[in-house]
Amino acid sequence: MTRNFIVENIEDAIIILDPENRVLDLNPAMENLLGVSHDVIGQPFANIAPHTIHLFKPYLSQDDVHGELVFPIPSGKPRYFELRLLHAEGNNQRIGRLFILHEITKRRVAEDRLRQSEAMLRALVEVAADAIISIDADGQILAFNAAASRIFGYTAQEIIGQNVKILMPEPNSSNHDDYLRRRKSTGETKVIGVLREEYGQRRDGSVFPIHLAINEVNVDGKLIFTGMVRDVTESKRIERERDRLFEQTQTALAETQAYAQRLDLLNEMSQQVNMGSTEQDIFRIGTKYITQILTPDQIAISLTTDDPDYLEIAVHESEHHIVEVGDRIRVGSMAMKEAVQERRSINAKTLDGLQGPYVEATRRQGIQSSLLAPMLVNQNLVGLVGIGSKKVAAYDERDENLLFHIASFLGIAIENIRRNRELQQAIQAADQANRAKSEFLATMSHELRTPLNGILGYVQILSKDRGLNTKQQQGLSIIHRSGEHLLTLINDILDISKIEAKRMELSLSPFNLTDMLESISSIIQVKAEQKNLSFRYEALSELPPAVYGDEVRLRQVLLNLLGNSVKFTDQGGVLLKVGYHEEKIRFQVEDTGIGISPEALRVVFQPFRQGNKQSRATLVEGTGLGLAISNQLVNLMGGHLQVKSYVGEGSIFWFELVLPGVEDWVGTPKIEEQNVIGYRGVSRRILVVDDRWENRSVLTNMLVPLGFEVQEAVDGEDCLKKVATFHPDAILMDLRMPVLDGLEAIRRIREMPSGKKLIIIAVSASAFEYNRGESFSAGSNDFLAKPFRFGKLLDLLAAHLRVEWIYENDPQVSEAEQGDGAITTPPEEDLIRLLDHAKRGNIRGLTEEADRLTESGYKGFAANLRVMTRSFKLKEIRDYIQQHREQSDG
Structure with missing residues (x-):
C-alpha cells in the first residue's frame, strides 16, 4: 500500500491500520489530530497514541462501523468527530482498516445551543399570559401551556393527543378537518400569521370570544401549527357596554343633523362639568348646555335635603322669578313624586291635572309642559333637573334621554365635588389628628423623661458613694433597671410612631463592630445568668474591626432579639452567631425556649403582638412593639428579619445586612464614668439652665464633684443675665422653659459677641429627631436627650471642652504621698x-x-x-x- 491512498489535502483525518493494528498510513489531518509525524508508519497504533487509544479501542476489532468520537482537548473544549470504519484493500485483497474522522464540533455546539433555546422557549411558553397550543397536520394537540389550561379548563395531560376540535364550538369544530385537508392539498395559508376573532369552547361547554393568531413551521418535513389564544370575554363585555351607552345617546340624535349637533354639545358638556371645582361651576355649566341643547323656556335645578319631602332650589331661570335660590319646595306634584320615587325621567306633556303651589306658579308663567330628570349616582338621588316649555307636548322620548344624560352628568359631577370636599376635610382631620398625636407623644415623652432624668441621674450619683451597703446597692440597681425599662417602653412607642409616620431615619457612621458585639454579649450574659441559662457568642468568621452603619439601631435590634430569647427561655440557653462574607453580615439568635405557634408566627412582626396565649403565656410585661420595631429597623437598614420556630423547641431569628468594612479607622474611646474623679488643667465654668430644680440638681451634683464651677439659671432670660456675669465655658441648656425658651435663648446668645464661640449643649426631654434638628438650627453645638447616662455627658464635655479626665486608678495621681512621721494638722x-x-x-x-x-x-x-x-x-x-x-x- 502506498501513500497514494491518502488524499493529502482532505480536511478529514484518515489513518489505515493493518490487521495487527500497526499504522500503514495516515494523512496530515490525522497527524495534527494525534500530534505525531509521518514517521510513525509501521509502529503499533497503541504506541503512537497512548492518550487516545481508548477512543479507538472499541472499533479496532469491528468492521464497517459508523459512530462518533469525542476528543478531549486539555487546553480547551472537546472536539467531536464522526467516525467511519471501512475495509482497506490492495491487490484485490483486504489489507487492513481505514478510519475516517470527519469533524462535527460546530454541528454539535449548534445542536446544544438549539436544545438550550428549546428549553428557554418551553419556559417562556409556560409563563405566558396567553394560551399557546401546538397541533400537527392532522389536528392532534402536541403542546398545551398553563395559560391554555386556565382558559379552557383542561389539564395538559388530559388534552395532549386529542384533536383540537374539542376546543372549538360548532360550526368551526366540524369545518376544521376540511380546512386541514385543503391546507395539505392546496397549500392554502389564509389564516397563517393573521390575527382574527374566533370563538373557543371550554371544558364545561361554555363558548367565549377569543383573539387567535396562528403560525406554522416545518419540522423534519412535518407541519406544526402553533396558535396563540387570548380570552377577550372581558374586553368584549366592556366594548359592548361602551357601545351600548354610546348607542343610547347616538340613537336619540342620529335621525337629523340637529341631533348630531346636540350630541356634540352633550359630549362637550360631559367634559366641561368635570372641570368644575365648585357646585356653582356645575350649575353654571349645566344651565348653559341645557339651554343650547333643549332650548327650554324655564330651567330649574334642585337638590335633595335632609327631608325627603322637600327639595332646595339651586338654579331657577325663567321669564319671571317665581322662587329664589335656596328656597325649599315641596315634592307635591305627581310628576315630581314619580321622578323622585321611580328614579326616571317624567315627561308631562301638559300641566293640566297637576297640583301644587310650584306647579300653579309655573302655569301662570305660561308654561304648558315640562320634563323632569333625576340626578342619580348609583341610583342614589342627588336632585332633579326640570325644564319647561310654553308649548304643549314640547318634548319627546329623545329629549327625555338627553335630559336624563344631562342630569346624570350633573349628578356625578356634584357628587365628585362633594366627595373631594369630604376627602379634603378627612385629610385635614387626619392631619390634625396626626399633629395632635405628635404633640401628645412629644408632651408625654417630655413629661415622662423629665422625672426619669431625676431618678436615673441620682441613681448614677448615689451609686458612686462607696459607703453604701449591699442592700442599698441592690435597691439602687432595682431603681436603675426599672427606670431603664420604663425608658425603653417610652422609646418603643416613639419609635413605632416614627415608623408609622415614615420619619424614621438612619444615622450612619463608622463604629467598632467587635466592641459592640462584646458589649451586647456582656449585657445578655448577666440576664442569662439571672435565669440560670447559658449564653454563648460565636463569631463564625473573621469580622472587620470597624464597619459603616447605624450602630444605635443595630444594637437596639440585637438587644431586643436576645432579650426576648432570654425572656422566653426557661431551660437551656441562648446563642448569638455572627458571620461575615463579602460585606454581608448575618446575625442569628437561637434559643431553646418555649417557641412560637404557627398562628402567632403569622402576626409576630405586627405592633402590639406579644405572642399567642398558648406559647407565650408567661409574658407579663412589655409593649408588644419590640419585634415590630426590630423588623422595621432591619428593613430600613436594607435587610429582612426572618424567623423559624417550633412550640416547645425554641426559635431562630436571623437577618443579613450590608455593612462595609472601614479601614484605618480609629474610634473615640468611651469614658469609664465610674472611674472619673476630676480633670486636669484650668478650672472650667458650666452654666446649667433648666426650669426644673431636680434637673439642675442632677447636673450640678454630677459636675461639682469633678471640680467644675457650676452656676444655675431657671429660664432663658436668667441664662442671658448669667452669661454676661458668669462667663461660662459651656452651657447645658434645657429647651422647654417658661419666660424664654431654650431655642430663643441660644439664638440670642449667638448674637452676643462673647457667645459666638461659646459651647452650648442642648439637654432636653423632648427627644424627637426634629427637636434635635431645631436645637442645631438655633445654634447648639450638640444635643443630649434626657434621661442621659453620665458617661455620655462626659463624652460630650471631653469632646467640646477638650478636657483630660482624671481616673481613680490613674498612675499619675495614685502615688501615695506619705508624710515623714506623725501627721501634722493644718490650721x-x-x-x-x-x-x-x-x-x-x-x-x-x-x-x-x-x-x-x-x-x-x-x-x-x-x-x-x-x-x-x-x-x-x-x-x-x-x-x-x-x-x-x-x-x-x-
Missing part, C-alpha cells in the same frame, strides 16, 4: 475650707486643697485626704477633717 481656717468642700461634694476643690497643703508641709494629712478623695468617700473625708479639728481644739 483651723484650712480645715473649715476643706469641710465646706466635702459637704458640697466638691472633689476638685478637695484635690486642689490637698495639693496646696502638700506644698505647705502637711504631706501626711494631704496624702490621706487624696486617697479618700479618689474613692469619693465623702463621709469618711468629713469625719477625718472633723477629727483633726477636735484634736486641734484639744
